[in-house]
Amino acid sequence: MSTTRPKAPSKLPATLGMLGMLALLILCAVMLERANWDRLPGVPGEVLGYLAKMAEGVASDPRAEPTGRGVAPGDTYGTWWWIAFDKMIDSIAMAWIGTVIGASLSFPLAFLAANNTAPGPLRFAIRGLFNGIRAIPDLVFAILVMLPIFGLTPTAGAMALGVNSIGTLGKLTLESIEAIDPGPMEAVRASGATWLQTMRVAVVPQMLPETMAFWLYRFEVNIRASAVLGVLGAGGIGKVLSDVIGHRLWERAGITLLVVIVVTVIVDQISASVRHRIIHGSSSSRRGRADEPEPLPVTVTA
Amino acid sequence: MSAPAPTRTARPRKPPPGPSAILGVVSIVGITIFAVTWINFSLAPLYTNLTGGWVVIREALQPDWGYLRWWCPADDAGCNPTNRIRLWKALLETFNIAVLASMAGCVLAMGMSLLASSVSAPKPVVRVVKVFLSAVRSLPDIAYALIFVAAMSPGPLPGVLALTIFNMGIVAKLTSESIDAVNPGPIEAADAAGATRWQRARTAIVPQVLPNYLSYSLYVFELNIRASAVIGFVGAGGIGTIINLEFNRGNYDRLSAIVIVIFVVVVALDLTSQTLRKRLV
Amino acid sequence: MTEQGSRATAGRDIVFDDVSVVYPNGTKGLIDVSLTIPEGQFVVVVGLSGAGKSTLIRSINGLVPVTSGSLRVGETEVVGVGRRRLRQVRSDVGMIFQGFNLVTRRSVMKNVLTGRLHAQSWWAKLIGYHPPADIEIAFDALERVGIVEKAWVRASHLSGGQQQRVAIARALAQQPSVVLADEPVASLDPPTANQVMRDLQRINRELGITTVVNLHFLDLARRYADRIIGMRAGRVVFDGTGEQADDKVFEDIYGRSLTAEDVSATPTQVSVAGGDPAP
Structure with missing residues (x-):
């Protein structure tokens, strides 16, 4: 009773794709000529060993005085906890100011760049600016522009984060402007409102919740980025991390990393719940983007 | 105007802004002020140290394409x-x-x-x-x-x-x-x-x-x-x-x-x- | 599909003995249900949404855990067994869903082969391999529902009726002795609905597979069922043949007088087919 069976489609493309990936993998591994691949098998053991030392530091009595290298006179474990926490606050402050700068500059610019609100042809220039900034790593702003002007200070870090945030925030903001319902805008314009009034009355109320969620999200991203700038010399937790780990002071590194993890997770949680409130509490989200506005961290694309 | 004006009813009062809105604005301003003082954020170097930075920026604006x-260029023996x-x-x-x-x-x-x-x-x-x-x-x-x-x-x-x-x-x-x-x-x-x-x-x-x-x-x-x-x-x-x-x-x-x-x-x-x-x- | 006939042995009845289901939120799904569904019968379960039809069907293959009582499929007890045993039961019970439940990104064949998962050896499980014999079983199943030629097409490219037939083929590929169908035609237009019901009936007759179907539409129930079970608020309130189930009985099941929507998926209902005819 069996009828003709259709032939299975060729699996060649999938197989070739897999082989291609494998070839790329091997090629890249081979081309990485400075890598000591023979050390790879030992890595898990080594890392576990260092993790154990870190855990020792974390578990030590904060009043006890550590022994060994790299201990300043009078230092206790408690001092290390305190310094880590203090510098973490530095980093968060840097990230916050950077976000505020990025948000307040990108917000007006986005209105001049969105297709449905831009008053003039300036929008192409602004879009170009957003895209350009997004393609440059924040570290570049820091070393080429901010460090020379502001010196090795957290201000330089905050400024670098601020300028870098303009790109991503600008793009996301203009996207949420372009996604608004055009009806209210038409109605307001029909009543004889000026451009600025139209923006205020018809556009801002529609896109503000989503945009504020983007700001908070960017703040979370900036906290991580500020650590990078700290390593370059902008201060904050990045500096401490680089000193401590660079000198292989594992006990202290454990304490510092734990502070970073805990504080970051707490700030993330607060920020996420505020974002959730903003989106679901005061206004319903138009699209399904919900409280994860930009699911992708530090970004060039969205 | 023959039609009688409707009687003037009581106007409902504008509700005050919600607590979360006030809290939001206050905390944004508060955190910003705290952050600025905490890290001594200052834009002053933009005026005072612009020349120092400018030296670097000017150099950066002339990339060394070489x-x-x-x-190695043929005429550069030390390359x-x-x-x-x-x-x-x-x-x-x-x-x-x-x-x-x-x-x-x-x-x-x-x-x-x-x-x-x-x-x-x-x-x-x-x-x-x-x-x-x-x-x-x-x-x-x-x-x-x-x-x-x-x-x-x-x-x-x-x-x-x-x-x-x-x-x-x-x-x-x-x-x-x-x-x-x-x-x-x-x-x-x-x-x-x-x-x-x-x-x-x-x-x-x-x-x-x-x-x-x-x-x-x-x-x-x-x-x-x-x-x-x-x-x-x-x-x-x-x-x-x-x-x-x-x-x-x-x-x-x-x-x-x-x-x-x-x-x-x-x-x-x-x-x-x-x-x-x-x-x- | 000859081995399916040979698999049919005595003692494959489904027996509900005082079965109750209470959901974690306290909702009572089934209350003291006792039933015997003999091997090879075509049973249609009717009732309002929330009357316990879905719970009844899903308790048979353990998708809904039974709170108390005993439920046997053939010789195997379903209540309170471990995961491995439950998988054994499920491998012998094919299921068809209202929403088809296909992975629409995959080909029809891959979807039908889901029905062969229970037969995979441990290494085939690991790499997802299906032997040619399984592929032949899948082809046979597709043949029974008349869409062999679509075997390597992406499921998303098929119409609703075709997708439901793929889902039937998936159930058949398990070579089951029981097929459960939960509102299989609620998302289909009336002609397609009839087609799918005919397919189910034919499979029931040809292969002797016990078939339990949930339905909203009374005319379909009367037309295809050997036996109709009426449910209301988690209890069985009617159990009889299609002839015995007159309008009076249905009004009893539905707790109110019947409307045109309850009775049939008439062409006037086409636009709302898939909607819920219950109030």
Whole structure:
């Protein structure tokens, strides 16, 4: 009773794709000529060993005085906890100011760049600016522009984060402007409102919740980025991390990393719940983007 | 005006702004003031130190294009061919690190994401894995680079390992969210057909999240190219090594030439990867 | 599909003995249900949404855990067994869903092969391999529902009726002795609905597979059922043949007088097919 069976489609493309990936993998591994691949098998053991030392530091009595290298006179474990926490606050402050700068500059610019609100042809220039900034790593702003002007200070870090945030925030903001319902805008314009009034009355109320969620999200991203700038010399937790780990002071590194993890997770949680409130509490989200506005961290694309 | 004016009713009072709005504004202003004083944020150097910065910026505005040459000019006797090619080798190393790290990170992430979603894993496991992943994501890429460089020795291998962990954190989170959102129908169908957990994941879950997963993988690859400029600073290989070198020497004209190269590479790879991602989803 | 006939042995009845289901939120899904569904019968379960139809069907293959009582499929007890045993039961019970539940990104064949998962050896599980014999079983199943030629097409490219036939083929590929169908035609237009019901009936007759179907539409129930079970608020309130189930009986089940929507998926209902005819 069996009828003709259709032939299975060729699996060649999938197989070739897999082989291609494998070839790329091997090629890249081979081309990485400075890598000591023979050390790879030992890595898990080594890392576990260092993790154990870190855990020792974390578990030590904060009043006890550590022994060994790299201990300043009078230092206790408690001092290390305190310094880590203090510098973490530095980093968060840097990230916050950077976000505020990025948000307040990108917000007006986005209105001049969105297709449905831009008053003039300036929008192409602004879009170009957003895209350009997004393609440059924040570290570049820091070393080429901010460090020379502001010196090795957290201000330089905050400024670098601020300028870098303009790109991503600008793009996301203009996207949420372009996604608004055009009806209210038409109605307001029909009543004889000026451009600025139209923006205020018809556009801002529609896109503000989503945009504020983007700001908070960017703040979370900036906290991580500020650590990078700290390593370059902008201060904050990045500096401490680089000193401590660079000198292989594992006990202290454990304490510092734990502070970073805990504080970051707490700030993330607060920020996420505020974002959730903003989106679901005061206004319903138009699209399904919900409280994860930009699911992708530090970004060039969205 | 013959019609009588309607009687004037009482006007309802405008409700005061909600407590959360007030709290929001107050805390934004409060945190900003605190942050500004805490780190002594000051724009004053923009006036006082603009000249100092300007020297650097002016140098950066005149990129040393000659630095990008990978060959020796015939008339330059002191030119060292090994030095010439170093920049391009570093760039290739960046690419290699990015490819290896994104592949390794994404493979790990697939397993992790299946363990991090209650669709595919038992509740207690999900809770533990989620805590672990958010801890992994709370550390920036450079922290991992510092750790691996200190644990091993400087070179591209610690860079690969650092970015692998970093990528795993991001992709596992995004993919587990996609898994949370899959259509539960096929999963029920697989259950009804007597599938094991593993079979269910293979046939009903993974095929549904595959396009998203691949798209996230390309996304972290883009991130890695940028990130390797950073991790090279602490000795984890790639183009960052060269940036660090020239930064310490104060060769801002060379730096800006390197930056322009990175910019071009990043934009080119982004465009390629975005085209691919559009086709995936 | 000859081995299916040979598999039919005595003692494959489904027996509910005082079965109750309470959901974690306290909702009572089934209350003291006792039933025997003999091997090879075509049973249609009717009732309002929330009357316990879905719970009844899903308790048979353990998708809904039974709170108390005993439920046997053939010789096997379903209540309180471990995962492995439950998978054994499920491998012998095919299921068809209202929403088809296909992985629409995969080919029809891959979807049908889901029905062969229970037969995979441990290494085949690991790499997702299906032997040629399984593929032939899948082809046979597709043949029974008349869409062999679509075997390698992406499921998303098929119409609703075709997708439901793929889902039937998936259930058949399990070579089950029981097929459960939860509102299999609620998302289909009337002609397609009839087609799918005919397919189910034919399979029931040809292969002797016990078939339990949930339905909203009374005319379909009367037309195809050997036996109709009426449910209301988690209890069985009617159990008889299609002839015995007159309008009076249905009004009893539905707790109110019947409307045109309850009775049939007439062409006027086409636009709302898939909607819920219950109030």
